[in-house]
Amino acid sequence: MGSGASMREVKNGDNLLGQAERDSGDVSVNAADGRYGSRLRPFTSPGTASSQSAAKCVVMDNSSQQEVTSEQAVTEDDWASGIYIQGKGTVMTNMFEEKAKVCKYLDAESGLWVLLPLQWEMNIDFVSERIKQVMGALPGLVDQKEITAALRQCNYDPDKVISVYLTTFGDVLFRPSAVEQNHSELNLFRSHSEKDSVIEDLRQNLQTEEKEAENQFQRNSNLAHEALYLSDMVQHLNQRVAELEAEQQDNLEKITALLNHRPPLSTPPTRPASTPTPKPTMDLRQLHQVSRLTRELSCSNKQLRSVVHQTLADIQNQVEEAVGALEELRCLYRMEVLERRALNNEPLELHGNIQVFCRFRRLSGGLSCLDTASDQELLVHNKGTTKKFTFDKVYPSNTTQEEVFEGALPIITSCVVGYKVCILAYGQTGSGKTYTITGTKDEPGLNIRSIRELLRMCKGKENMAYNLKISMLEIYNDSLNDLLSVNPTGPLEVRTQGKVISVPGLTHIEVRTEDDILNAMEMVDKNRKIGSTKMNRESSRSHLMLTLSVEGTDSVSGLTSCGTLTVCDLAGPKHISKTEAKGQSLVEAAAINRSLTSLRQVFTALKSNAPHVPFRNSKLTHLLQPYLSGDAQCCVFVNVSPDVNHVVDTLNTLQFGYNLRQIALGKITQHINPAKNTKADK
Ligand code: ADP
Numbered sequence: 200m201g202s203g204a205s206m207r208e209v210k211n212g213d214n215l216l217g218q219a220e221r222d223s224g225d226v227s228v229n230a231a232d233g234r235y236g237s238r239l240r241p242f243t244s245p246g247t248a249s250s251q252s253a254a255k256c257v258v259m260d261n262s263s264q265q266e267v268t269s270e271q272a273v274t275e276d277d278w279a280s281g282i283y284i285q286g287k288g289t290v291m292t293n294m295f296e297e298k299a300k301v302c303k304y305l306d307a308e309s310g311l312w313v314l315l316p317l318q319w320e321m322n323i324d325f326v327s328e329r330i331k332q333v334m335g336a337l338p339g340l341v342d343q344k345e346i347t348a349a350l351r352q353c354n355y356d357p358d359k360v361i362s363v364y365l366t367t368f369g370d371v372l373f374r375p376s377a378v379e380q381n382h383s384e385l386n387l388f389r390s391h392s393e394k395d396s397v398i399e400d401l402r403q404n405l406q407t408e409e410k411e412a413e414n415q416f417q418r419n420s421n422l423a424h425e426a427l428y429l430s431d432m433v434q435h436l437n438q439r440v441a442e443l444e445a446e447q448q449d450n451l452e453k454i455t456a457l458l459n460h461r462p463p464l465s466t467p468p469t470r471p472a473s474t475p476t477p478k479p480t481m482d483l484r485q486l487h488q489v490s491r492l493t494r495e496l497s498c499s500n501k502q503l504r505s506v507v508h509q510t511l512a513d514i515q516n517q518v519e520e521a522v523g524a525l526e527e528l529r530c531l532y533r534m535e536v537l538e539r540r541a542l543n544n545e546p547l548e549l550h551g552n553i554q555v556f557c558r559f560r561r562l563s564g565g566l567s568c569l570d571t572a573s574d575q576e577l578l579v580h581n582k583g584t585t586k587k588f589t590f591d592k593v594y595p596s597n598t599t600q601e602e603v604f605e606g607a608l609p610i611i612t613s614c615v616v617g618y619k620v621c622i623l624a625y626g627q628t629g630s631g632k633t634y635t636i637t638g639t640k641d642e643p644g645l646n647i648r649s650i651r652e653l654l655r656m657c658k659g660k661e662n663m664a665y666n667l668k669i670s671m672l673e674i675y676n677d678s679l680n681d682l683l684s685v686n687p688t689g690p691l692e693v694r695t696q697g698k699v700i701s702v703p704g705l706t707h708i709e710v711r712t713e714d715d716i717l718n719a720m721e722m723v724d725k726n727r728k729i730g731s732t733k734m735n736r737e738s739s740r741s742h743l744m745l746t747l748s749v750e751g752t753d754s755v756s757g758l759t760s761c762g763t764l765t766v767c768d769l770a771g772p773k774h775i776s777k778t779e780a781k782g783q784s785l786v787e788a789a790a791i792n793r794s795l796t797s798l799r800q801v802f803t804a805l806k807s808n809a810p811h812v813p814f815r816n817s818k819l820t821h822l823l824q825p826y827l828s829g830d831a832q833c834c835v836f837v838n839v840s841p842d843v844n845h846v847v848d849t850l851n852t853l854q855f856g857y858n859l860r861q862i863a864l865g866k867i868t869q870h871i872n873p874a875k876n877t878k879a880d881k
């Protein structure tokens with residue numbers, strides 16, 4: 200905004216401040232630009248905060264008017280905080296003290312200037328003009344109250360509001376053609392942000408509970424040590440008691456013997472003067488004392504024994520209670536892990552089941568029959584007519600591999616949390632399917648980028664151990680070849696056991712590093728080459744299917760997840776009549792067309808909710824069954840050539856993609872299994 204505009208705005212602001220403030224002496228003149236500004240009242244004692252950084256975000260003016268805000272109770276500690284913003288992570292927030300315009304009305308009764316509530320403020324010319332400016336620049340922002348609130352915060356500077364919203368929400372607010380949708384996208388974005396913050400809270404709760412569990416563990420082990428020590432002590436005391444009892448018995452016997460041999464007291468014995476009188480070893484008084492002491496000792500032993508037994512029973516109870524509490528914590532943790540996963544994946548489930556993306560191949564000379572109308576709409580020009588198609592996303596010719604990968608990323612990464620996902624590339628030969636799925640060495644496609652990203656994600660997850668395995672299949676003439684086998688044998692078969700579809704004998708290779716991926720791809724190239732020379736064929740005459748299984752184990756809860764990602768580069772349909780194919784080529788072309796026809800039949804049956812879906816009509820559809828049976832997320836790339844000479848094929852492909860968008864497969868589920876052999880599962 201230029202300086203002229205800002206001066207004009209300042210004058211309006213001055214009017215709003217009104218006479219009462221000037222009279223009360225609470226209005227100060229900004230020496231730098233001569234503007235009136237409302238004086239700020241500090242909320243802490245002077246000197247507690249620097250004037251630039253800390254105070255509060257609501258500007259007050261004079262003390263004579265009752266602007267009632269709760270911020271007066273705000274302490275220094277409450278100024279700084281943090282918030283989680285999707286796409287930005289956790290960011291720091293702070294309350295800043297800044298000069299701001301305040302809109303007030305003159306209350307005739309009291310003669311005071313009173314803050315005008317938002318509801319009315321948005322209707323005054325000064326504000327409504329600015330609201331219009333913001334809405335003009337950001338058609339996606341439609342809530343006028345929200346804009347008014349933002350204007351208040353930005354000192355009624357519409358440029359500032361626009362820049363704040365763009366920084367926070369990005370260019371989703373630019374799209375003028377889909378105001379309602381953008382609005383709902385914004386709300387969705389906000390609701391996701393709220394969920395993210397709930398997840399963050401849950402994560403913090405978990406951390407606290409984990410710490411508590413650890414303390415409990417520590418206490419338990421201390422108690423166990425104590426119990427061991429006490430039981431040793433009891434054993435020792437028991438032994439001592441037995442010894443004392445034996446001693447007591449011995450003493451009693453001695454006393455009895457002495458009493459028996461004692462001479463009668465009435466007639467003292469007359470002894471010959473020559474024989475010396477034997478001296479008794481202990482007198483009677485001493486013996487009674489010993490007897491009494493022994494009895495007391497025995498009694499206190501009994502008491503001690505009962506005290507020890509009682510203490511042991513108490514310790515046992517405490518240990519049992521602690522173990523119970525620990526199990527409860529484990530259960531809570533497990534539930535929270537599941538809840539977090541559900542929250543994380545809600546955006547994925549909102550999308551319905553088949554997403555269709557359209558990608559244009561780069562034009563290699565000639566005229567283009569394709570145009571994009573928006574990032575979801577494309578136009579096909581054919582013999583003077585134009586047809587429009589809508590997809591979940593349209594990628595024009597200049598789209599990079601990275602951009603395409605980013606579009607499919609949410610689907611791809613969901614296999615880490617236990618979803619089954621599948622990506623198919625469909626289109627005429629030469630339309631860019633292999634380029635999209637496999638790409639080149641310098642510009643790798645979806646498959647390499649997906650494995651890389653999943654490896655990276657799996658490494659960075661706390662408390663989780665992952666195992667990633669890949670397999671690669673080629674479907675040629677409706678037979679399956681293992682592309683990762685060191686010694687490829689004959690074709691493999693598909694096996695169905697209940698809902699599980701498998702290929703016995705198929706090689707699965709564990710991938711841990713980027714080198715493992717490259718080695719696997721080398722092996723695939725080698726096996727494809729051998730196959731093609733042996734059978735006189737080339738890669739575009741077979742379907743290629745890469746499957747990546749991601750098994751995760753949560754080391755704390757013991758839950759395991761099992762997700763799979765299948766990426767399939769389909770062979771293009773063949774024009775048998777045009778190419779006048781003969782012999783082997785004719786067989787190949789017919790096999791490809793047959794399998795693609797069965798794929799179309801499967802989609803048609805799914806679209807019409809037919810009771811029977813003919814998955815078993817081809818190996819291709821049989822293998823894809825788990826991904827098309829309502830329990831997986833499926834995403835199809837329709838690849839098209841923009842060349843006018845291919846317009847008929849392009850229209851066929853687009854129609855195929857358009858039909859796919861009408862299919863709803865139902866809600867997908869995560870594959871999470873309970874912990875194995877843990878006490879809590881009993
Ligand atoms: P398909 O697998 O559908 O038969 P390819 O992926 O093999 O087609 O593409 C045919 C040719 O066009 C290849 O040389 C490929 O590198 C090139 N190509 C396809 N799409 C693009 C693109 N978006 N950008 C650059 N080159 C492309």
Ligand code: MG
Nearest residue numbers: 632633738739
């Ligand atoms: Mg190809």
